[in-house]
Amino acid sequence: MTRSTRPKNWFSYILRSIVLGLVVAALVIWLQPLLQNWQTSQQQSNQPMSFAKAVNRAAPAVVNIYSLTEFRGSYYSRRPSTVLRLGSGVIMDNVGHVLTAAHVVGNVSSIEVALQDGRRTSAQVIGMDPVTDLAVLRIELDNLPVIPQDNQLRSNVGDVVLAIGNPLNLGQTITQGIVSATGGRMGVINSHADLMQMDAVINEGASGGALVNSEGYLVGINNAQFRGPAGQGVEGIYFAVPYSLARTIMKTLIEEGEVVRGYLGINTGDTPAAQVYQQPGIFVTGVDPNSPADRAGLRAEDYIVEIAGEQISSAAEGLALISTTTPGTELEIRYFRGNEELTTTVTIAKLRYQS
Structure with a gap:
């Protein structure tokens, strides 16, 4: 090799090295986010499945409802007796409208609502619809937590759902289940209520609470457990009023005070x-x-x-x-x-x- 060709070869070698280095650097910069996402997904895959995000979004808007019913005195005792009725409700908007089950607040003398942040207040009944077993209450408080809602959301058979309420006054409790039917097969064919069926447990006191999906969005208002011919509860069969129907009933009760059928x-x-x-x-x-x-x-x-x-x-x-x-x-x-x-x-x- 002559002296005149050495500088050219040396210059080409340096140039190729620089280009190769730039290409490697560009690849590293381009692949870095992908590698980070892969590492994050690997870390997440090692974590147990959790619905904590859904619960944190929805649970603050689910309230405990305490209704008092007074019964007149009997022949043997002239003093009236008072019975406490337990239930749950869902804060639907920031002006204080609460959806619950009608059987929780029907024919009662007073209603108290307890929020998860410790606040307690009395509630006024705006209207009730016995057919769908829904009622709308109104509370006067500021800075209210509102349940996440999506008017376009539709539930499907097989969806995972969480029932949030206050069963037996134990405090807020979450049960998990799967949607078995979205309506039309309840066997109560004279009813105008198109109920959802699921196996998320609803015990006494949880009626009127929220049924939410795995993202925390409201999909129904918890109603009741299925009863057999002899009136006994049947395990694994529970009902909720679908969100779309509950929203329509709530709007009608707020605007007109009743649902005319x-x-x-x-x-x-x-x-x-x-x-x-x-x-x-x-x-x-x-x-x-x-x-x-x-x-x-x-x-x-x-x-x-x-x-x-x-x-x-x-x-x-x-x-x-x-x-x-x-x-x-x-x-x-x-x-x-x-x-x-x-x-x-x-x-x-x-x-x-x-x-």
């Missing part, structure tokens, strides 16, 4: 009539005396297939249509009685609640 006066049940008539409908198992259905001539074992020109696909759909009809409205009903197809006109009444 249409009333037809029929009892419904499962039947193979759909196969007999080759179309879906409502099988009438009974008719309330002096009801709109009774006055319109409907009878047990009639099979309703159309209401107000709309084909009915199920009993739940038919009841929902009746429920949302303004009392006083006339509806034409098409139905089968045996092999005979008939029509009648009913005047929908207002659904009355038994206290």
